[in-house]
Amino acid sequence: MEHNSAGETPLTLYYSPKACSLASYIALEESGLDYSAVPIDIRAGANRTPRYLAINPSGGLPTLRVGETCVSESQAILIHAADQALAHHLIPPPGSLARARAHEWMNFISSPVHPAFRSIFRPQLSAGDDPVVIEAVRAQAMVKLGDVLLEINRRLGDAPFALGGFSVVDAYLFVFYLWSFDARIRTALPAGAAYAALAERVWQRPDVRKVVAGDRAARAYDLALEFLIGAEDLP
Numbered sequence: 001m002e003h004n005s006a007g008e009t010p011l012t013l014y015y016s017p018k019a020c021s022l023a024s025y026i027a028l029e030e031s032g033l034d035y036s037a038v039p040i041d042i043r044a045g046a047n048r049t050p051r052y053l054a055i056n057p058s059g060g061l062p063t064l065r066v067g068e069t070c071v072s073e074s075q076a077i078l079i080h081a082a083d084q085a086l087a088h089h090l091i092p093p094p095g096s097l098a099r100a101r102a103h104e105w106m107n108f109i110s111s112p113v114h115p116a117f118r119s120i121f122r123p124q125l126s127a128g129d130d131p132v133v134i135e136a137v138r139a140q141a142m143v144k145l146g147d148v149l150l151e152i153n154r155r156l157g158d159a160p161f162a163l164g165g166f167s168v169v170d171a172y173l174f175v176f177y178l179w180s181f182d183a184r185i186r187t188a189l190p191a192g193a194a195y196a197a198l199a200e201r202v203w204q205r206p207d208v209r210k211v212v213a214g215d216r217a218a219r220a221y222d223l224a225l226e227f228l229i230g231a232e233d234l235p
């Protein structure tokens, strides 16, 4: 296993701007671990090049290179980053009920939250090419998304963060809050007060702003109007 000058296994995150990989990017920055981040822009097709497919044969993002091997799936990367930096309290300790709660949240975010967005942004993945079916899939996904956003609000209740204190779960939730302001859905779906308050708290974190600036350096996507307030330092 290779090591850097501090004796740590080198970590490289492959991410795409505004993709779900933003959660892993935030988790790595918050962990204080030494890592590098490499943009692989999905919109430019960079995830379908032989170079990237050699790293992750599915072409999916995020991927974390850990020394000579690679880990995919957001939840796995979030857990790994948090577990490598226990002093930062980004995830509860293994064996605790709170740890199970963290997995409960992350599984819920991975599915059904993420697929509801996917079916709106890329309905063809389920619908094929028929325009009528595409519209039906998108319409049903909007209903589903409304339900899951309400469920996020219900689960958060009055808690400042999903698990009480900031954790990788909040980084994961933050990404989908950003997505909920996408022009294709923002007028139809209010994300809800508890979710908005959580996203605002996450956004107050300097590491999060730094990472969003890094994410947007690869492609300067729009942020939700709320997030533009006080975001003058962004590129």
Ligand SMILES: N[C@@H](CCC(=O)N[C@@H](CS)C(=O)NCC(=O)O)C(=O)O
Pocket (backbone or CB within 6 Å): 016, 019, 020, 021, 042, 047, 058, 059, 060, 061, 062, 072, 073, 074, 075, 110
């Ligand atoms: N379950 C996976 C989903 C990953 C995923 O859907 N990533 C999207 C970006 S948000 C992607 O890579 N899309 C490009 C593709 O699949 O070709 C995870 O959570 O990491």
